[in-house]
Amino acid sequence: MAPKNHTPQPDDFTHIRDWVFDLDNTLYPRHTDLFSQIDARMTDFVAELLQLPSDEARVLQKQYYRDHGTTLKGLMTEHKIDPNAFLERVHDIDYSWVKPDPALGEAIKSLPGRKFIFTNGDTRHAQRTAQALGILDHFDDIFDIVAADLMPKPAAVTYDKFMGLHRIEANRAVMFEDLPRNLTVPKAVGMKTVLIVPNNMEGPLGDVWEHEGYDGEHIDYVTDDLAAFLKAAQRQLEPGE
Structure with missing residues (x-):
C-alpha cells in the first residue's frame, strides 16, 4: 500500500461541518469481530x-x-x-462483543457540526452497536439501507440521497470507511476521505478483494485508530494552537 497521511495536517479539517461514519469495522475495530x-x-x-x-x-x-x-x-x-x-x-446477534469506547465517544462528541452514521446495515443494528460503544447520543441521524431504498454503497445514487436528505455540502464533509471502494464516490463529489484499517494491519481482514484500492488516490488518509485521528483533527480546529 502506498504511504498515506496518518495524522491531520494544520487546517485540513477547519472547514468540515459534517462528519460521516460507516458503522461495521469503522466505529468499532475490526478485531472486535462483530x-x-x-x-x-x-x-x-x-x-x-x-x-x-x-x-x-x-x-x-x-x-x-x-x-x-x-x-x-x-x-x-x-x-x-x-x-x-x-x-x-x-442482525439477531450478540452485541456484548462490542465494548464501550469512552475515548471514541469523547472524540466524536467534541467534533463541531453534525455527525452521521451511514451504513449498509439497518437502523436497529446501528443503534444497538452504537449504544454498546456508548456513542449513540453523539449522532444527529442514522442513514441506513432502508433509507437508501435498499440500494447499498457504493452506488452513487445512495450517496446522492444521503447528501440531499441532510443538505450536506460535499466540500465541507468528511467520510470514514473501512472499505476502499465505498470512498470512491465521496472523493469524487468533493468529500475528504479517511480509510479505517485494522490496528497494525493485524487481525482478520475479510475477503482480499474488499481491500483493493487501498493505495487509490480517492483516499486522503489512512488510520488504525479512529479516536486518536479525531482528536488530532480536533486540535486543528481549536483556535490559538
Whole structure:
C-alpha cells in the first residue's frame, strides 16, 4: 500500500461541518469481530433459502456481496426475497462483543457540526452497536439501507440521497470507511476521505478483494485508530494552537 497521511495536517479539517461514519469495522475495530456473526447468519440464510450445503452457500453469498454491494441486494435481485425478514435474521446477534469506547465517544462528541452514521446495515443494528460503544447520543441521524431504498454503497445514487436528505455540502464533509471502494464516490463529489484499517494491519481482514484500492488516490488518509485521528483533527480546529 502506498504511504498515506496518518495524522491531520494544520487546517485540513477547519472547514468540515459534517462528519460521516460507516458503522461495521469503522466505529468499532475490526478485531472486535462483530461482523463475523452477521456474516455467518447470511451464509445460513442463503443455505436455507436455496437448500445448499454451507460451503456452497458461502461462495454464493460472497459472489452476491461482490457483484451487488450487499448480500441482501443480490438476494433481492436474484431471488426476490423479503428484505425485512433478511435484516431481522442476520442482525439477531450478540452485541456484548462490542465494548464501550469512552475515548471514541469523547472524540466524536467534541467534533463541531453534525455527525452521521451511514451504513449498509439497518437502523436497529446501528443503534444497538452504537449504544454498546456508548456513542449513540453523539449522532444527529442514522442513514441506513432502508433509507437508501435498499440500494447499498457504493452506488452513487445512495450517496446522492444521503447528501440531499441532510443538505450536506460535499466540500465541507468528511467520510470514514473501512472499505476502499465505498470512498470512491465521496472523493469524487468533493468529500475528504479517511480509510479505517485494522490496528497494525493485524487481525482478520475479510475477503482480499474488499481491500483493493487501498493505495487509490480517492483516499486522503489512512488510520488504525479512529479516536486518536479525531482528536488530532480536533486540535486543528481549536483556535490559538
